[in-house]
Structures are given as structure tokens and as C-alpha cells.
Amino acid sequence: MAPDFNALADATRRTILALLRLEGELCVCELEAALDLIQPVVSRQLALLREAGWVEGRREGRRMFYRLPAALPAWALLVVRGCAEGGVPADHVVRARARLHRFEGRPTRTAIQVAS
Numbered sequence: 777m778a779p780d781f782n783a784l785a786d787a788t789r790r791t792i793l794a795l796l797r798l799e800g801e802l803c804v805c806e807l808e809a810a811l812d813l814i815q816p817v818v819s820r821q822l823a824l825l826r827e828a829g830w831v832e833g834r835r836e837g838r839r840m841f842y843r844l845p846a847a848l849p850a851w852a853l854l855v856v857r858g859c860a861e862g863g864v865p866a867d868h869v870v871r872a873r874a875r876l877h878r879f880e881g882r883p884t885r886t887a888i889q890v891a892s
Contacts, residue, residue: 779852783828787868788813788821790859793830793844794869797860799876801843801885809879810872830856839883 784790788811795810796802802810807818822842825831830852832845844856860869876882 778849779829781855783824783830784855784859786821786824787864788817789825789830791864791868791872792818792821792825792842793856794860794864795872795876796831796842796844797856798869798873801841802876803839803841803883805839806876806879806882807842809881810876812875836883836886841885 784793791811792807795807799806804815804818804822807813807822808815811818822831822833822840826833826842829845830848831842833840833842835841844853848856855863
């Protein structure tokens with residue numbers, strides 16, 4: 777099933793996709809730090825992206841990790857790449873990544889990560 781393009785109407789969801797494209801896999805707490813948003817807001821945006829087919833999640837203990845699905849169609853990968861390379865204002869992405877990399881609560885992953 778192809779992802780629903782309408783889910784990308786929100787700037788926060790586009791920023792999440794850009795971060796996942798650049799960082800690989802992120803947990804909700806990492807996205808909270810990067811986006812400077814509270815957990816319920818981040819979780820809701822991720823739920824919408826998951827329902828629309830743009831992200832997939834996996835649970836590791838109490839944490840949920842999200843990444844781009846390996847089976848995204850070529851056109852969707854181009855859209856995500858566009859989000860990371862200018863579809864989201866560059867300063868938003870730079871600030872989000874800086875907050876992410878300063879975040880001291882980043883979890884250690886015990887499962888093997890699959891690059892998207």
C-alpha cells in the first residue's frame with residue numbers, strides 16, 4: 777500500500793520524516809528533544825504518520841523506536857529526501873538535530889538497527 781500523501785500537510789510531520797531520513801531510527805524521547813515538543817504531541821504525529829504508511833515502529837522495552845519503512849515506494853523516498861534536503865526549512869532541521877545531539881537521555885539500542 778502506498779503512503780497517504782495528505783499526511784504531509786503538517787510541518788511537524790515533515791520535520792519528523794526529515795529527521796528520520798537523516799538520523800535513521802529515533803525513539804519518541806529523541807524526537808521530543810529534537811522538536812522541543814511534549815510527548816503526547818510527538819506521539820500523535822507519529823501515530824498519524826504510521827497510519828498513513830510513512831513510518832514504522834518497533835518496541836524495545838518501554839521505548840518505541842520509529843524509522844522509515846524499507847518498503848516505501850520510490851516516489852515516497854523522493855518525497856522524504858525532499859523533506860530532508862529543503863522541503864523543511866534548513867534552519868528547523870539544523871536546530872532540531874542540534875537539540876537531538878545535545879540530548880543526554882538518548883537511549884542505548886539493544887536491537888540491531890536496519891538502515892532505511
